[in-house]
Amino acid sequence: xxxxxxxxxxxxIKILNRDGIEGLSMRAIAKELNIKAASLYWHFxxxxxxxxxxxxxxxxxxEMPEESCNPKDYLVLSYRAYRxxxxxxxDSVPVLENSIPNTPHRLEIINAISKALLKVGxxxxxxxxxxxxxxxYVLSFVADECRFKNTPLDKIQELEKMxxxxxxxLLRATNDFDEQFSFGLRxxxxxxxxxxxxxx
Amino acid sequence: xxxxxxxxxxxxIKILNRDGIEGLSMRAIAKELNIKAASLYWHFxxxxxxxxxxxxxxxxxxEMPEESCNPKDYLVLSYRAYRxxxxxxxDSVPVLENSIPNTPHRLEIINAISKALLKVGxxxxxxxxxxxxxxxYVLSFVADECRFKNTPLDKIQELEKMxxxxxxxLLRATNDFDEQFSFGLRxxxxxxxxxxxxxx
DNA sequence: ACCTGAACACCGTTCAAGT
DNA sequence: ACCTGAACACCGTTCAAGT
Numbered sequence: 160x161x162x163x164x165x166x167x168x169x170x171x172i173k174i175l176n177r178d179g180i181e182g183l184s185m186r187a188i189a190k191e192l193n194i195k196a197a198s199l200y201w202h203f204x205x206x207x208x209x210x211x212x213x214x215x216x217x218x219x220x221x222e223m224p225e226e227s228c229n230p231k232d233y234l235v236l237s238y239r240a241y242r243x244x245x246x247x248x249x250d251s252v253p254v255l256e257n258s259i260p261n262t263p264h265r266l267e268i269i270n271a272i273s274k275a276l277l278k279v280g281x282x283x284x285x286x287x288x289x290x291x292x293x294x295x296y297v298l299s300f301v302a303d304e305c306r307f308k309n310t311p312l313d314k315i316q317e318l319e320k321m322x323x324x325x326x327x328x329l330l331r332a333t334n335d336f337d338e339q340f341s342f343g344l345r346x347x348x349x350x351x352x353x354x355x356x357x358x359x
Numbered sequence: 360x361x362x363x364x365x366x367x368x369x370x371x372i373k374i375l376n377r378d379g380i381e382g383l384s385m386r387a388i389a390k391e392l393n394i395k396a397a398s399l400y401w402h403f404x405x406x407x408x409x410x411x412x413x414x415x416x417x418x419x420x421x422e423m424p425e426e427s428c429n430p431k432d433y434l435v436l437s438y439r440a441y442r443x444x445x446x447x448x449x450d451s452v453p454v455l456e457n458s459i460p461n462t463p464h465r466l467e468i469i470n471a472i473s474k475a476l477l478k479v480g481x482x483x484x485x486x487x488x489x490x491x492x493x494x495x496y497v498l499s500f501v502a503d504e505c506r507f508k509n510t511p512l513d514k515i516q517e518l519e520k521m522x523x524x525x526x527x528x529l530l531r532a533t534n535d536f537d538e539q540f541s542f543g544l545r546x547x548x549x550x551x552x553x554x555x556x557x558x559x
Numbered sequence: 560a561c562c563t564g565a566a567c568a569c570c571g572t573t574c575a576a577g578t
Numbered sequence: 579a580c581c582t583g584a585a586c587a588c589c590g591t592t593c594a595a596g597t
Contacts, residue, residue, distance in 0.1 A: 161580060185571060197573080198581050206571070261521055292543055295499035296492075303491060321461055342554070343492055350550025354542070361561060385590060397592080398562050406590070563596070570589055577582070 162192050164202050168216045171209065172248055180250035207258060214255050215262035217244055223271060230278035235344055237272055238297055242340060245301040252302045281351070289351060296343055304336050362392050364402050368416045371409065372448055380450035407458060414455050415462035417444055423471060430478035435544055437472055438497055442540060445501040452502045481551070489551060496543055504536050 170191040174183050185196040185206065203209045221244055224236035245251045260269060272293075273286060281289050307315070370391040374383050385396040385406065403409045421444055424436035445451045460469060472493075473486060481489050507515070 184569080186569085194580095195582055196571080197583080200572070201580060259518070261518070266521065288539060288542065291503060292496075292546065295496070295503065299495035299499050303495065318459070318461070321466065339488060342488065346492065346547065346550035346554050348550070349553035350546035350548070353549035353553055354546050384588085386588085394561095395563055396590080397564080400591070401561060561597085563594105565593095565595105567592080568590095571587095573586080574584095575582105576584105578580085 162194060162198075162202070164212060166192065167199065167202055167209070168212050171213050172216065175213075175251070175254070176249045180253050183250075210254050211258040211262060214251075214258045214260070215264055217248055217251055217254075218262075218264040218268055220244055220247070221264065221268055223267075230275045231348065234272065234275045234279065234348075235341075237268075237275065238293065238344055239340075241268070241297055242301055245297070246304070249305070252298050252305070256298065292351075293347060296347060300340055300343060304340075362394060362398075362402070364412060366392060367399065367402055367409070368412050371413050372416065375413075375451070375454070376449045380453050383450075410454050411458040411462060414451075414458045414460070415464055417448055417451055417454075418462075418464040418468055420444055420447070421464065421468055423467075430475045431548065434472065434475045434479065434548075435541075437468075437475065438493065438544055439540075441468070441497055442501055445497070446504070449505070452498050452505070456498065492551075493547060496547060500540055500543060504540075 167188060170188055171183060174187055174191060178187070185199050188209075189196040189199055199209070203212065222240050224233050224240065226233070228236075245255070260266065269290070273290060276286060276289055277283065367388060370388055371383060374387055374391060378387070385399050388409075389396040389399055399409070403412065422440050424433050424440065426433070428436075445455070460466065469490070473490060476486060476489055477483065
């Protein structure tokens with residue numbers, strides 16, 4: 160049974176979750192599929208092309224919120240769903256960052272969010288700036304979140320002592336990631352409205 | 360004449376500016392200094408240790424703004440200076456991201472900014488959250504800025520057409536990076552105040 | 560104290576050749 | 579259409595040995 164783009168992507172995601180992006184070598188993917196690394200180049204032009212396919216697959220699981228509700232809630236729900244996808248697969252952030260969002264599902268997400276941003280009242284000329292700001296927020300938040308979750312407790316306490324010689328404020332602050340993520344979103348939306356590139 | 364940690368870092372920065380982080384291999388650094396790659400391991404425990412030293416060196420050029428002016432201006436000037444350092448050396452962002460900020464100059468910057476954030480009125484329990492938000496903003500902004508500047512014009516126009524079938528709004532929006540950077544900072548500060556984790 | 564040679568265990572990618 | 583063997587040009591890191 161011949162492999163396909165789909166089975167290669169599937170195997171890649173399996174390896175990502177097991178070994179992280181460090182372990183995602185062409186040879187490792189090939190081994191997972193019982194073929195040789197060179198064969199992968201018949202399906203993909205190179206590693207970045209494969210990253211693009213992985214990212215596209217991840218984004219295909221994106222659950223579009225209901226159109227009906229008000230556009231601001233829609234945006235918050237969109238970004239929550241975006242984060243959920245990023246959290247579902249280990250090291251998804253560098254995969255997304257190193258691939259161009261020119262595939263159907265990724266463009267669909269971008270378009271849906273762009274439309275909602277315009278509905279909320281952001282000026283069209285600021286659309287790219289605003290969506291970049293929000294996109295970077297989500298990506299860097301999740302990257303930090305994963306780094307934190309993959310750091311052993313003693314290392315964290317070591318770092319804590321450096322930044323805050325008193326006591327462990329850091330841990331208390333960073334424990335609830337859902338709440339922290341929502342907090343950041345509130346900050347960004349409030350800020351964007353206040354700086355009145357918003358029409359209303 | 361034997362090399363030292365300093366000359367190794369110097370050579371590394373030279374290579375970064377010339378070839379980017381892809382070109383910064385242990386062998387390339389050694390060649391630049393007319394030694395062999397294995398020798399570097401007498402000075403540094405590994406590549407991440409070297410990244411830490413490069414980051415520390417870059418941060419030593421940080422120009423602390425005057426203490427006297429009001430704390431909010433101080434913060435804006437701090438983040439501008441931070442961005443200036445990141446822009447001064449190619450691919451500095453991944454170097455910073457992959458090293459632990461436990462060296463003197465980096466801690467100095469973190470402490471100075473923390474103090475200013477508290478002065479502005481942010482609650483101590485939110486200090487880490489707020490400074491992470493701002494730090495991530497600067498890093499991801501500069502990463503995008505560099506990506507944009509290193510992308511040939513025809514590639515950019517190709518992408519533009521994908522996101523905005525009408526015309527080239529993107530280019531107009533992203534031309535002035537200084538202004539864009541300040542815009543993002545204004546958004547974040549306005550948002551942080553509005554979400555009233557700010558005491559005043 | 561500082562450096563090297565040689566090796567180990569890897570990478571991504573190419574390409575003629577196989578079926 | 580799909581895969582392989584073999585090679586090319588690299589990596590980071592270790593370690594006994596040299597001066």
